[in-house]
Amino acid sequence: MTALLIRDLRLAVRAGGGFGLGLAFFLIVVVLVPFAVGPAMGLLERIAPGVLWIGALLACLLSLDRIFALDREDGSLDLLAVSPLPLEGVVAVKALAHWLTTGLPLVAVAPVLGLLLSLPGKGVIWLVVSLLAGTPALSVIGTFGAALTVGLKRGGLLLSLLVLPLYVPTLIFGAEVARAGATGLDTATPLVLLAAVTCVAVALLPFASAAVLRMNLR
């Protein structure tokens, strides 16, 4: 499992892995927002948590089809399927690798982008907390979507149609935490619910993803 994780991380970081792509996309989305809604600080401050969450969500979506597509093309996915490692484990490791290369960097740069949108200091902390609690769910749900569409030739667009509705609960609770944190309200309730969504998704979805992957490889 560790070997698979290291292999996936290496593939993602090296040239052509698209490691920086998600981050750059996140940056661009956040930079474009003030152009679209105007540079008024008060407005930006109010919408910053939502914009950052949407940006993180889309950046996460961007790299989803890479999770299985390349392995499927060169046949290593078939080898992984017949390896002694259970497919559920493979899927979980792949989701973890996706989170480490996409979710975690997003969390790391979010404070800087928060400053760009004039998010107050307290809001930045809660934004980071909410992203830290929410992005694992995004990766796991995304892995499920990627497993569903792995056999399709033009699965990218369909993947977003399938995955985005599944992101709704995470987005609602995550943005709620960030928003409540920025305005100084109580964050405990949405944070607990967000963590619950993440825990359940991490615990159960790898089984669904593995089942779907088996159907696709048959």
Added chain:
Amino acid sequence: MGSFWEYANPKRFTQVVDRVLPAVSGLAVAALVAGLIWGFFFTPDDYRQGSTVKIIYLHVPSALLAINAWLMMLVASLVWLVRRHHVSALAARAAAPVGAVMTVIALLTGAIWGQPMWGTWWAWDPRLTSFLILFLFYLGYIALWSAVENDDTAADLTSVLCIVGSVFAILSRYAVNFWNQGLHQGASLSMDKEENVADVFYIPLLVCIAGFVLLFIALVLLRTRTEIRARRTRALLAREVTA
């Protein structure tokens, strides 16, 4: 009358559908015509909402079916995954567009009613929002069915999507409750008599609901039968080409 599962045989299924479909469609039309005419012309106006209240005869049944069509797809998907009856998978597939259209009808009639009553076509109310999300789930489900080439794989994948989607749809339902306060009124129908609409509206509404349910059954039976026949045609053609 043997086991219920005998009807999972496509041939038996089409035979039964051939026999039952005219009656079901006829009853659906009769109930819809009767219920709608009764509702539109022979019930009084509401004292606050005026005649706009009558959209309830379209809105409530379609909303009810939008949810229950998904529920039926969930059951059919489970049956397909467990017992691998093709008719079940095809019925789930056949129900999806019907359910999606019901969702659209519920949203549209709600908007038309909301404009004079709430003063807006759309509000980000929990019920409205969760219906919009449900519609997105329908779209994804239908898109996945049409994207996968192999029929059995498509049935497998959409079944799992339906199950996972159901969990997330329920989750979203409660998440949006948390996210915004409601504008929508409470349940129109419930076992708890306190909450029900007034009796004058109640009976024609029940007739309309019966009509919508029958219509749904008729459409699903028809679409499933069509799909079975289309598959048989394809199989026969393929056999001819090889021979």
